[in-house]
Amino acid sequence: MRTERRLESMERFFDTVWRGLIGGALFLLVLPFLSFLIGEKSGGAVLSWGGVIASGLLRGCIYGLVALALTLIYRAQRLVNFAQGDFVALGAVSAFAASAVLAAEYWTRAALSIALVSALAVLSGAFVRPLAPTSLLRTVMATLGLGFLIRVLTEEIAQERFSEMVTETPFLGKEFIIAGTKIPFQGLALILITAGLCGGLLLFVRHSRWGSALRAIGCAGEDALSDAILRRSGLIAWGLAGGLGAAAGILLAPLAGLTEDMSLIVFKAIPAAVLGGFGSLRGALTGGLLIGAAEAGAGLYISDSAERMTAYVILLVVLVIRPRGLFGTSQAFRKIDGPAFS
Amino acid sequence: MARPFLKTHYKQDVRLLVRGGGASIYGLVLILALTAPWAVSANMISQLTYFYIFALAGLSLFILVGMSGQISLGHGAFMACGAYATAVLQGSGSDLALSLALSVALTGVTGFVFGMLIGRLPRLLIVFATFSFAFIILEISSRWDAAGGASGVPVSPAPVFLGLLLDTGSRRYFLVLGVLCTALLTVLNVQRSASGRALRAIRDSKSMGAGFGVNIVHYRALAFAYSAGMMGAAGSLYAIWALVLEPSAFDLMLSVSLLAMVFIGGMGRVHGVFFGAAFLVFLPEGLAALGRSLTLLSTRTVMPDAVGMGLHRAAEFFMTPLAQTTALGLAILIVARYMPEGIDGVWQRGKNYARAFPLSPGQHGQGARRTGLIRDKS
Numbered sequence: 074m075r076t077e078r079r080l081e082s083m084e085r086f087f088d089t090v091w092r093g094l095i096g097g098a099l100f101l102l103v104l105p106f107l108s109f110l111i112g113e114k115s116g117g118a119v120l121s122w123g124g125v126i127a128s129g130l131l132r133g134c135i136y137g138l139v140a141l142a143l144t145l146i147y148r149a150q151r152l153v154n155f156a157q158g159d160f161v162a163l164g165a166v167s168a169f170a171a172s173a174v175l176a177a178e179y180w181t182r183a184a185l186s187i188a189l190v191s192a193l194a195v196l197s198g199a200f201v202r203p204l205a206p207t208s209l210l211r212t213v214m215a216t217l218g219l220g221f222l223i224r225v226l227t228e229e230i231a232q233e234r235f236s237e238m239v240t241e242t243p244f245l246g247k248e249f250i251i252a253g254t255k256i257p258f259q260g261l262a263l264i265l266i267t268a269g270l271c272g273g274l275l276l277f278v279r280h281s282r283w284g285s286a287l288r289a290i291g292c293a294g295e296d297a298l299s300d301a302i303l304r305r306s307g308l309i310a311w312g313l314a315g316g317l318g319a320a321a322g323i324l325l326a327p328l329a330g331l332t333e334d335m336s337l338i339v340f341k342a343i344p345a346a347v348l349g350g351f352g353s354l355r356g357a358l359t360g361g362l363l364i365g366a367a368e369a370g371a372g373l374y375i376s377d378s379a380e381r382m383t384a385y386v387i388l389l390v391v392l393v394i395r396p397r398g399l400f401g402t403s404q405a406f407r408k409i410d411g412p413a414f415s
Numbered sequence: 416m417a418r419p420f421l422k423t424h425y426k427q428d429v430r431l432l433v434r435g436g437g438a439s440i441y442g443l444v445l446i447l448a449l450t451a452p453w454a455v456s457a458n459m460i461s462q463l464t465y466f467y468i469f470a471l472a473g474l475s476l477f478i479l480v481g482m483s484g485q486i487s488l489g490h491g492a493f494m495a496c497g498a499y500a501t502a503v504l505q506g507s508g509s510d511l512a513l514s515l516a517l518s519v520a521l522t523g524v525t526g527f528v529f530g531m532l533i534g535r536l537p538r539l540l541i542v543f544a545t546f547s548f549a550f551i552i553l554e555i556s557s558r559w560d561a562a563g564g565a566s567g568v569p570v571s572p573a574p575v576f577l578g579l580l581l582d583t584g585s586r587r588y589f590l591v592l593g594v595l596c597t598a599l600l601t602v603l604n605v606q607r608s609a610s611g612r613a614l615r616a617i618r619d620s621k622s623m624g625a626g627f628g629v630n631i632v633h634y635r636a637l638a639f640a641y642s643a644g645m646m647g648a649a650g651s652l653y654a655i656w657a658l659v660l661e662p663s664a665f666d667l668m669l670s671v672s673l674l675a676m677v678f679i680g681g682m683g684r685v686h687g688v689f690f691g692a693a694f695l696v697f698l699p700e701g702l703a704a705l706g707r708s709l710t711l712l713s714t715r716t717v718m719p720d721a722v723g724m725g726l727h728r729a730a731e732f733f734m735t736p737l738a739q740t741t742a743l744g745l746a747i748l749i750v751a752r753y754m755p756e757g758i759d760g761v762w763q764r765g766k767n768y769a770r771a772f773p774l775s776p777g778q779h780g781q782g783a784r785r786t787g788l789i790r791d792k793s
Contacts, residue, residue, distance in 0.1 A: 153539065204751060209538055210486055214678045215751035217671055221744030225737050337667070340550065343543055351540075378558050385547035392544050396536055 086280045125369045131260050131328065133365025134267040138321040139342035140349070140357035141274065142314035146198075147352055149290050149310035150205045152212040156197060156220035157318055158339030163227045164190045164319025165326040165335060170230050187319040193223070194315025198308045224336060231331075263324045270320060271358055274313070278354065283309050344388035350401025359399060429607045431600075448592055452585035460584050461656075466696045467591045468652050473677050473688035474598050475645035480674070481682035482611060483638035484618030486542045488670050489549030493643045495556055495665035496522045497650025502570045502660055511574040511581065511655070515594075518651040519644045526643020530636030549670055557662035567661035570654045581655070591652050598645055602685060605641065614638055675743060679750050681757020690758040694746070699739055706733030 139157055146154045168186035197219050204211045278284040286306040322335065329335075345364045349356025364384050372380035391398060452460055472494060479485055497518040504514035533544040573582040581587050605611045613634050617624035625631055654660055672695060680691020709730035713723045732738050754761055 153542075200748070200752065207755070209542075210480065210678065210682075211751045211755060213486060213488075213542060214675065214747050217675070218744045218747030218751065221740050221747070225741045225744070228737060340546060340667070344547070347540070347543060378554055382551050382554050385550045388547045389544060389551075392536060392540055393532055396540055 082280070086276075090276070125373045126366065127260070129366030129369035130362065131263055131365070132368065133345075133362035134264055135321050135325050135338070135361070136342050136345040136364055137358040137361025138267055138270065138317050138324075139338055140346040140361050141271065141354060142317040142321075143339070143342055143346050144352060144354055144357045145274075145278075145287075145310045145317075146314050147346075148354075149287050149307045150198075150202060152201065152205045152216065153343070154197075154201075154311075154314065155213065155216040155339060156223055157314065157342065158336035159220045159223035159227065160190050160194060160315050160318030161322040161325070161338055162335040163193070163223055163230075163322070165322030165331055166227050166231045168319070168323045169326060169331065183320075183323050186323060187316045190319035191312045191315040194311045194318070195308050197223075197315075198311030202307060220336065227336075228333070259327055263328070266320070266324060270317065274317070275354065277313075341384050344384040344391075347388055347396075348391050348398050350398030352402070353398070353400040356398055356400035431603050431607065445596075452588055457584050460588050462696070462700075464584070464588045464591050464656055466692055467588075467595045468649050468656060469673075469676065469696050470689055470692040471591075471595050471598055471652065472646055472649040472673050473680065473692050474595075474602050474685070475642045475649060476673055476677045477682065477685060477688050478602060478605065478645065479638055479642035480677060481687075482606065482618065483614045483635055485538060485635060485638065486674070487545040487642075488542055488667070488674065489545035489547070489552075490642070490646050490673055491665045491667070491670035492549035492552035493522045493526060493646035494650035494653065494669070494673075495552055495662070496525060497647030498654040498660050498665070499556060499568070499650075500647070501651040501654040502568050505571050505574060505654070506568075510578075511576040511590075514574075515648060515651050518647045522647025522650070523640045523644030526646075527636050527640035529643070530639025531632060534632035534635035534639075546667065546670070549667065553662060553666060556665070567659050569659050570657070572658055574655050587655060591656070594648055594652060598648065599685065601641075601645075606685075610634065610637060672743065675747050679746050679757055681759030683756050683763075684759055686762075687757050687759035690762070694758065695743075698742060702733045702738050702742060706730040706738075709733065 139161060142160075143154060143157055146152065146157075164186050167189055168182050197216075201212060201215050201219070204215055278287060283306055287310055290307055321338075325335070325338075341364065342361070345360035346357045347360070348363055349358070349360025364387060367387060368380050368383045371383040451463060455463075472490070475493075476487065476490060479487055479490075500518040500521050501511075501514045504517060505511070529544075529548060533541050536544065573580055575581070576590055579586070581590060605614075613624065613629045614637075616627060617629055617631050617634055621631060624634075657664070676691040676695045677688055678691070679694055680689070681687030707730070709726050713726035713730065718726075750757055756763075
């Protein structure tokens with residue numbers, strides 16, 4: 074019986090790996106065509122339709138990562154982490170501020186920053202966790218309050234030198250040329266790293282012990298929470314979300330620049346997660362890519378102003394027409410729509 | 416009044432003041448507020464006006480969050496709507512009373528339509544819808560030329576209200592106080608009317624409310640309309656207080672601060688709104704005063720250099736906006752985790768404790784009442 078179950082589990086594991094490999098191979102085949110499009114830039118302005126797809130893909134990856142982090146926490150604890158954007162900003166600032174203090178390699182600094190933000194996220198999770206079953210208002214306010222404190226920390230680290238901060242990476246400035254088109258390495262690296270992170274995350278959630286604990290909490294809510302081990306493993310979701318957020322920040326900063334408003338990205342990731350179906354992991358990623366593409370398209374064909382409003386217009390339309398999004402279930406909000414106050 | 420929320424008779428449910436015996440205290444507060452312009456400095460009057468505007472905004476959120484259970488992260492947008500409507504109408508030379516009424520009507524109708532659209536959603540999605548709405552309004556107001564774009568739009572410093580010229584700070588103070596009192600009466604009346612009970616029913620349980628025949632979407636939209644209208648009035652008054660409107664004043668930070676204000680103050684009773692508004696409005700002053708006293712301490716007393724430097728740096732930090740963000744964040748976290756009923760809840764608990772002393776007040780003061788030492792007034 075036990076052996077059977079283990080065999081079944083291994084079979085599922087290899088099934089996932091296999092599908093991932095096939096998907097990755099297809100992706101790699103398509104990649105040259107995509108990067109062909111990434112190169113079409115002149116004077117900072119994206120001109121071609123292909124460039125729009127590329128730019129949408131880049132920002133879509135970032136939105137997808139942040140939305141994924143939000144979804145992880147939502148699945149584990151039924152709360153929306155409004156401080157996620159501040160994790161992104163803190164990750165970016167601590168990775169690039171460290172270059173002034175610490176003569177370390179890019180990868181070392183990135184790893185340190187991810188570890189720092191993960192640890193902070195776990196602490197935040199431990200603080201917010203008891204509030205989750207009580208009331209929506211308390212969790213919303215608590216995560217917003219945490220966001221305030223993390224923002225103060227970020228600004229203390231940055232010391233108002235956001236714009237001067239060096240965002241050197243091993244990829245930046247390098248490009249290779251295929252068929253006469255320049256392909257910036259940074260964008261390519263972003264897409265590949267995102268794909269790797271998402272694949273790794275899906276494998277983790279589906280096949281590891283901690284991943285199944287996470288899914289158990291997501292399915293059974295408070296019933297699963299009665300088990301002390303499971304209760305603690307809800308914090309894994311926070312740790313992962315913090316790490317994903319920091320990674321997104323580190324990848325985003327060289328492309329978009331470091332600004333104080335970086336933390337507002339959570340308000341772009343939420344429309345992405347809702348479009349994909351709030352609570353669904355693949356939905357979060359798909360939604361991110363779609364929102365990114367829509368924004369890039371609106372920026373090209375309408376105006377900058379329209380570009381900034383696109384995500385919110387899409388969110389409102391989705392909420393009015395189909396609140397459960399593309400991949401979501403109508404049950405996703407069952408637990409959270411209880412009484413308003415404890 | 417040891418058990419503030421327990422009612423034993425229908426008459427208690429429709430009384431204007433939840434606590435019947437407090438009329439004299441409220442009267443005294445009103446007299447103090449009315450005589451304030453002759454007693455304190457012009458700067459203080461301006462601060463008080465600002466406090467009243469925020470209390471008005473807090474009352475608006477009290478209806479929405481405290482009574483109907485919907486959470487809005489986008490009420491700054493309704494404030495912006497009211498403020499810009501007033502600025503445009505004032506620019507065309509109309510009477511302030513008309514501008515105020517039109518602003519309230521505009522935001523109220525917008526709120527009702529918006530509430531109808533999103534009323535059927537789960538509450539979490541309502542939060543998302545409100546901040547999207549706010550971002551869209553913010554983007555429009557920073558692009559729209561009639562609203563002055565990103566550089567802002569000036570408002571006439573001497574508005575005319577029903578033929579009265581409001582050219583001094585204290586005259587504007589009385590206008591704001593009047594609007595605040597009207598809004599307060601409205602909230603108290605909504606609270607004790609059938610609508611208020613319907614709202615409370617769907618706040619506590621959607622399915623129970625629906626079971627009793629409350630039309631959820633209609634009442635949620637109604638709460639949104641009341642709330643948005645009141646926020647429009649707050650924006651309108653903010654326009655004549657600030658005299659220049661910049662889109663950046665109505666950003667997400669304002670919406671979050673307003674929500675934090677009512678949350679910190681406490682949602683159980685209207686009183687919480689005033690506690691919260693006082694906290695938010697006088698927080699910068701308080702921190703600056705703390706910073707000044709720390710500076711004094713570090714210069715006047717003899718202490719090791721390291722400690723002195725530390726105090727000095729702390730004092731500098733208290734003067735910065737970052738210190739306000741820190742204080743607000745800490746206050747939110749403390750309230751969320753340890754005192755969910757806010758400042759008002761602590762105040763009431765303290766009162767019960769003092770009444771029952773030396774006995775323990777127990778849960779809602781029951782322990783002491785059983786001994787007959789305190790009598791339930793209601």
